[in-house]
Amino acid sequence: GESRNAILVHEEIWSAKGIIGQPRNFPFHDAVELRFELPADALPTRLSADKPLFWELEVKLGLPGLDFNETYLVPIYGL
Numbered sequence: 001g002e003s004r005n006a007i008l009v010h011e012e013i014w015s016a017k018g019i020i021g022q023p024r025n026f027p028f029h030d031a032v033e034l035r036f037e038l039p040a041d042a043l044p045t046r047l048s049a050d051k052p053l054f055w056e057l058e059v060k061l062g063l064p065g066l067d068f069n070e071t072y073l074v075p076i077y078g079l
Contacts, residue, residue: 014039034059044078 016036034057046053055076061068 014042038076042076045075 018034018036036057043053045055055074057072057074059068059070059072
């Protein structure tokens, strides 16, 4: 009906940050491997649940002349 409201709730339940501490050369044609480990009790992705749960990988790169900010949805599968 007309009296319905939709509210987007985005709650962070876990995060980790990795920082490259020394200058590196990133050629545009090479891939850069990003790796992280989730906690052992991490819940799997549940997009169709009453309370959806999804994982995002946020990548930020700030270099002179190059700024890169992107967010990727990452499926995490349960056992």
